[in-house]
Amino acid sequence: MLSMANLSSVVGGLRFEGAVMNTSGVKDTTVEEMKVIADSASCAIVAKTTTSEAKEGNPKPRYYETPERDSTLNSMGLPNPGYEKMAKNIQAVKRYSKKPVFASLRFDLTSVDLNQKMVSALENAGSDIIEVNLSTPNLLGKPQLCYDVDACDRILGVADSVISRAYAVKLSPFLDGTQQDLFSEMLKKHRVAKIVTINSPGNALMIDADTQSIAIKPKWGGYGGKGIKPIALGNIRRFYEFFQGKIPIIGVGGIWTGRDAFEHVLAGASLVEVGTVFAVEGPACFARINAELSQWLDRKGYSSISEAVGQAKTPQEHFKRFSIE
Ligand code: RRO
DSSP, X not given: OOOOOBOOEEETTEEESSSEEEOTTSSOSSHHHHHHHHHTTOSSEEEEEEOSSOBOOSOSOOEEEOTTSSEEEEOOOOOBOOHHHHHHHHHHHHHHOOSOEEEEEOOOSSOHHHHHHHHHHHHHTTOSEEEEEXXXXXXXXXXXXXXXXXXXXXXXXXXXXXXXXXXEEEEOOOSSHHHHHHHHHHHTTSOEEEEEEOOOOSSBOOEETTTTEESSTTSOBEEEEGGGHHHHHHHHHHHHHHTTTOSOEEEESSOXXXXXXXXXXXXXXXXEEESHHHHHHOTHHHHHHHHHHHHHHHHTTOSBXXXXXXXXXXXXXXXXXXXXX
């Protein structure tokens, strides 16, 4: 039977046809790569995080897939062509596709003027939303911005003043609920329109038992794949409850199937992103996961994705609903 649940939605003023998109960082730098995403069932095109200058990134090998091909470790170190070239790429993609395009930006911590220039270039290129990446785990010798609330407060103060449209923040996984709540208190002060969570948990290590070697040259990196789903769900749900659903959340982390995507939606995500499964399966994953998610929505009696957002019950609520009185 054909699935009926409607996956299109308007989130933060942007229309999305489908619920699944790529996450920043996987095959999304060049015009050719972004055209592949445009031609797929991804509901948006999210570009690789860009910086003020072109960056080579960390020494190779810097990316590893486990033999099971369900998990990855990366310490790419932000290889990107710099914001001017990225703006040109985004402009070309906007001419090619009607899908929303997310530009992802790491703010420069030294110059407000430079941030203004970067944002203007990306906005003038037609980016529909700027995602401020506060969470790259792989800048060697530099701490994760997200774990420094005061630093993020200052950066978002700059973002409020230089970004003319609403913007999104891409966040690290919080492994501590109180730390996440303190971060949320800070977010309240700013014009954040969407939360994208989680980036890959950093400081992870993989060892190849066959060769008995550490998998990547920078040793530690960000962990992606099936295993990070519970951390993603925990972070999504805590933001959903804190903001009472008022800031839309884009869920990322451990999504392989429509069932995983449905869990993200029940936790509180309005849309979802995928990284590892896109790297492993290729662009066909978007249509597959959309179709599977649609079937889950049908099966559970939802006619649209927005009806299901945040609907996860506690065990008590579940048993109360289904107990025979
Ligand atoms: O380039 C990277 O190493 C990288 C980035 Br910017 C990010 O946000 N997340 C990640 O896992 N890797």
